[in-house]
Amino acid sequence: MSKGILAVDNRGKRELGADKLVGWDEVTQGIVLTSFEGDAANIASLKAEERTYSDFNSYTATVASWRVIKPIYNRDICIDCQNCWVWCPDSSIISRDKQMLGIDYDHCKGCQVCVEVCPTNPKSLLMFVEAEEIETALAQWPEKKKN
Numbered sequence: 001m002s003k004g005i006l007a008v009d010n011r012g013k014r015e016l017g018a019d020k021l022v023g024w025d026e027v028t029q030g031i032v033l034t035s036f037e038g039d040a041a042n043i044a045s046l047k048a049e050e051r052t053y054s055d056f057n058s059y060t061a062t063v064a065s066w067r068v069i070k071p072i073y074n075r076d077i078c079i080d081c082q083n084c085w086v087w088c089p090d091s092s093i094i095s096r097d098k099q100m101l102g103i104d105y106d107h108c109k110g111c112q113v114c115v116e117v118c119p120t121n122p123k124s125l126l127m128f129v130e131a132e133e134i135e136t137a138l139a140q141w142p143e144k145k146k147n
């Protein structure tokens with residue numbers, strides 16, 4: 001389901017440093033870098049993937065190449081408590097209508113905060129090496145721990 005969301009928006013379309021944007025050392029005093037294209041007066045009422053991001057907005061850049069470990073999500077155990085969504089420092093948990101949908105791997109930094117705050121037993125999010133396949137990770141998910 002999260003793949004559908006990612007497919008229709010412009011999230012992570014640009015690799016940092018791979019284009020001709022003005023560099024940090026070329027920015028002059030008084031320059032204005034707008035986060036959105038056009039009128040942004042009602043931007044807060046739109047879902048993230050519906051907003052008209054400018055090329056200067058970090059939403060359009062991917063930083064996934066920085067990550068060496070990644071969280072993998074197990075829908076079968078999740079109770080949709082939204083803890084991971086609240087605590088993720090990079091807004092990389094995708095949730096709609098209070099239902100956890102998945103992880104935005106274009107912006108996730110692999111910090112593990114989401115795993116730490118997940119309350120289920122076993123956890124519904126676990127960290128794996130970056131190259132791990134999701135299906136392989138799900139197949140080796142730990143069993144419930146007895147108290």
Ligand code: SF4
Nearest residue numbers: 088108109111112114
């Ligand atoms: S690992 Fe960190 S950045 Fe990635 S989804 Fe979890 S809390 Fe967010």
Ligand code: SF4
Nearest residue numbers: 078079081082084118
């Ligand atoms: S913290 Fe864990 S149980 Fe709660 S929504 Fe996130 S993945 Fe699901």
